[in-house]
Amino acid sequence: MNTQSAIHAKPTIINGLDVDAAVATIASIKADKSLGRFQFRARNTWIDGGVNRSVIRDFYGAGKEDTSRDTAFEFTNGEPPILLGNNEGANPVEFLLHALAGCVTTTLVLHAMARGIAIRELSTELAGDLDVQGLLGLDDSISPGYEQISIRMHVKADCSDEALDDLLAYAQRHSPVCNTVCRPVPVVIERAST
Amino acid sequence: MNTQSAIHAKPTIINGLDVDAAVATIASIKADKSLGRFQFRARNTWIDGGVNRSVIRDFYGAGKEDTSRDTAFEFTNGEPPILLGNNEGANPVEFLLHALAGCVTTTLVLHAMARGIAIRELSTELAGDLDVQGLLGLDDSISPGYEQISIRMHVKADCSDEALDDLLAYAQRHSPVCNTVCRPVPVVIERAST
Numbered sequence: 501m502n503t504q505s506a507i508h509a510k511p512t513i514i515n516g517l518d519v520d521a522a523v524a525t526i527a528s529i530k531a532d533k534s535l536g537r538f539q540f541r542a543r544n545t546w547i548d549g550g551v552n553r554s555v556i557r558d559f560y561g562a563g564k565e566d567t568s569r570d571t572a573f574e575f576t577n578g579e580p581p582i583l584l585g586n587n588e589g590a591n592p593v594e595f596l597l598h599a600l601a602g603c604v605t606t607t608l609v610l611h612a613m614a615r616g617i618a619i620r621e622l623s624t625e626l627a628g629d630l631d632v633q634g635l636l637g638l639d640d641s642i643s644p645g646y647e648q649i650s651i652r653m654h655v656k657a658d659c660s661d662e663a664l665d666d667l668l669a670y671a672q673r674h675s676p677v678c679n680t681v682c683r684p685v686p687v688v689i690e691r692a693s694t
Numbered sequence: 695m696n697t698q699s700a701i702h703a704k705p706t707i708i709n710g711l712d713v714d715a716a717v718a719t720i721a722s723i724k725a726d727k728s729l730g731r732f733q734f735r736a737r738n739t740w741i742d743g744g745v746n747r748s749v750i751r752d753f754y755g756a757g758k759e760d761t762s763r764d765t766a767f768e769f770t771n772g773e774p775p776i777l778l779g780n781n782e783g784a785n786p787v788e789f790l791l792h793a794l795a796g797c798v799t800t801t802l803v804l805h806a807m808a809r810g811i812a813i814r815e816l817s818t819e820l821a822g823d824l825d826v827q828g829l830l831g832l833d834d835s836i837s838p839g840y841e842q843i844s845i846r847m848h849v850k851a852d853c854s855d856e857a858l859d860d861l862l863a864y865a866q867r868h869s870p871v872c873n874t875v876c877r878p879v880p881v882v883i884e885r886a887s888t
Binding site: 590 | 883
């Protein structure tokens with residue numbers, strides 16, 4: 501490929517991801533491991549009852565503060581009537597399922613790209629079981645969190661079932677949200693002095 | 695209080711929550727522990743690249759399928775340019791922070807109500823650190839998940855600092871999302887046969 505054709509070459513896209521950009525990112529992190537460090541953030545304000553709102557915009561990653569977002573994302577937590585609310589938004593444990601679904605999906609699509617596997621269709625159904633006796637403090641032997649979360653995945657890809665199962669297992673082991681859920685992650689709460 | 699005044703009595707509201715409704719819910723669950731069991735759900739569809747969308751509506755709780763939501767909630771995961779996206783939405787690890795912020799907040803407000811403590815203001819700032827070498831599979835010694843999540847809480851309440859710290863510790867121990875993060879929760883992925 502001469503210089504002229506390189507300039508006009510279209511980027512190679514697999515599963516909607518720019519392969520050259522991904523290769524460049526990985527090369528940068530391999531050359532300077534500190535570029536792999538990210539810090540994500542959210543600010544949340546209580547409104548009333550079970551309603552509160554988060555603002556998400558800035559984060560640190562690849563050695564600098566990100567400035568790519570002109571406007572912030574905003575999300576509202578609410579509760580259904582059975583949990584003393586008026587469905588002002590999905591509730592926090594439902595948002596956690598959304599985060600988990602998205603992370604497993606993106607991790608799978610990313611590593612499929614790395615293996616040259618084209619994903620044609622991908623959808624998931626998540627279900628998480630919990631007992632609100634834990635939340636309410638009625639029984640200390642019951643964890644307030646999810647007991648288990650199941651993900652049923654429908655996926656069509658241009659590879660064998662064996663290659664797909666191997667990819668799926670790899671995605672599960674490398675998904676940030678999946679690992680935050682299935683491993684113990686410390687949560688440190690500090691009360692700011694007023 | 696005679697019958698007439700009871701009919702016209704306004705509900706007692708603390709922190710935006712109906713105290714009588716909360717007491718009734720707790721009494722029901724104490725009388726029949728199976729009513730404490732909930733199952734929350736999400737359905738997610740991959741769009742392209744790091745973009746996917748969840749639909750959240752139905753759930754099971756208090757002994758039956760909930761039918762209170764006329765319309766479903768929909769949320770879009772995206773990624774910033776540094777992570778090969780175009781900021782189509784917040785990303786999954788950011789949604790997890792939103793879930794965690796909301797859950798700690800609602801759990802605190804709920805148990806403040808149970809203690810008769812009025813919360814006047816409550817906001818949180820969350821930060822979670824992770825190393826994308828884990829996600830990318832560049833170093834198996836690095837967990838892909840958050841290493842730690844810190845929550846800085848600003849709270850004003852009609853109680854002493856000691857009572858507030860006790861309430862805060864109680865809320866942390868009883869928050870469903872906080873326990874899902876700080877304890878290991880199994881995630882089971884099953885591939886549906888096509």
